[in-house]
Amino acid sequence: MSMTLADAIERHILSQLAQFGEVALQRVELARLYGCAPSQINYVLATRFTPERGFVTESRRGGGGYIRVRRAAHPEIGRIAAALLEAPDGIAQGPAHALIERCREAGLVVDREAAMLVAVTRREAIGLPLPLRDLVRARCLGAALLALSDEE
Amino acid sequence: MSMTLADAIERHILSQLAQFGEVALQRVELARLYGCAPSQINYVLATRFTPERGFVTESRRGGGGYIRVRRAAHPEIGRIAAALLEAPDGIAQGPAHALIERCREAGLVVDREAAMLVAVTRREAIGLPLPLRDLVRARCLGAALLALSDEE
DNA sequence: TATAATAAGGTCAGGGAAGGTCAAACAGCT
DNA sequence: AGCTGTTTGACCTTCCCTGACCTTATTATA
Incomplete structure (x- = not known):
């Protein structure tokens, strides 16, 4: 001690x-x-x-x-964000969208926010080859959720 | 402060x-x-x-x-999104954040959405070398704004 | 009417004041 | 000894602020 x-x-x-x-x-x-x-x-x-x-x-x-x-105003989102930011392999589109949907159902994000997040994490939006794409997706989604964890 | x-x-x-x-x-x-x-x-x-x-x-x-x-006059969200998606050089962080702030002032996005967008368009969030980074930033921001213009 | 004086604003390099990063040394355990 | 977590120092980036010098417009004067 x-x-x-x-x-x-x-x-x-x-x-x-x-x-x-x-x-x-x-x-x-x-x-x-x-x-x-x-x-x-x-x-x-x-x-x-x-x-x-x-x-x-x-x-x-x-x-x-x-x-x-x-x-943070919403530590739960912060923890999810932190996990994403540390995921060594990033996250694929399917799991990412599922995660966003769960956050929406849990009331952590509202419809418009979820729509934005889905749009940002689309394959075509990122537009990079794998495995880079999954990494960038994880970082962007993580950063977005982290920002939300601090907002009222 | x-x-x-x-x-x-x-x-x-x-x-x-x-x-x-x-x-x-x-x-x-x-x-x-x-x-x-x-x-x-x-x-x-x-x-x-x-x-x-x-x-x-x-x-x-x-x-x-x-x-x-x-x-200056306030921007229109659909037009901005389209321009971003077609920008051949992408968009740098500074201009992107300024753009998001303008959208916020114009009431096109609310605080939480603006915070998300700023976070997503950060250098570290994208985490790629230039000039790729500016391109991905433009695509992601464009996709997000486009999603918003579809909503409502 | 030229010309000179004056009254603005513009530019740019440079110094200073923060905080950020990272590798390497160090300390305390097992 | 080896591992984990701590601490430092050298170097970097960002942001603020000023002073010396430059350009432009108006006004007074020869």
Whole structure:
């Protein structure tokens, strides 16, 4: 039960999250606060504040840059999305459409959204040879669902 | 909510635009108002009030010079979809996102749909090298918008 | 009427301020 | 030793902002 730096930073962010519902942090500041390299913050975010765990992070570079972390509005979709994004072989059209239909039945997406997703994941829309096509399909569908997991 | 100078000036112009429908500004005056270099105004216009985002700017130099900003006419979804599906070079990420944002402003797509489309058209979502990526992006976005124009 | 002065806006390179990525070193277990 | 997870540092990309210099239009003046 040793308390690594990553654990400490995770707790820090979680506590902020519990307090305010959304964290806006400056990478350099947080790193200085914990006396570590800035990239350590990325490590914590990448390993602990993932879609699988129901978190959404966004960031902006350049002057006035920031990193924001919050809980996903619909973690279930986030988990599905995460699985798709990690599927090493991608997903074929049939299973993808079945998945979309299940999401529709479950009320996770509405009709128009489902229609869009079906259209995007069609063979002809992607227009690439296998096995690339299935990979791109999985990434696109995953990205779309991930985005939805964060929307009210 | 970072609020850089550029963001503030953008808001200023947007609010004027919302109020009067058209903004006529004096570069030096606006710069003085925000205590910045005049060229900063050009930066804001160049990065935020572009044709791709649906703005038209015109200007005149010399005595009595000015810069005017207005909104361009809203796009039609069917036409856009058709154009995308036929674009020989596809579409880059920036223009694609600007296009989606315009569709959202025009009420052609709602927030969730726009978020999905932005996610799907991200570089990392497609995950292919150029120039293939821009092509797939155009096909997917075109297919999605086409699906929407069929709905309802 | 030329010409000069003045009053705008335009362009572009460059510096600075964020955050991102990735491989390599490191630490703690089994 | 080997494996897993942690931590760092070097290098990269994106975004912001300015200053020096340029172009264009109007106005005053010879």
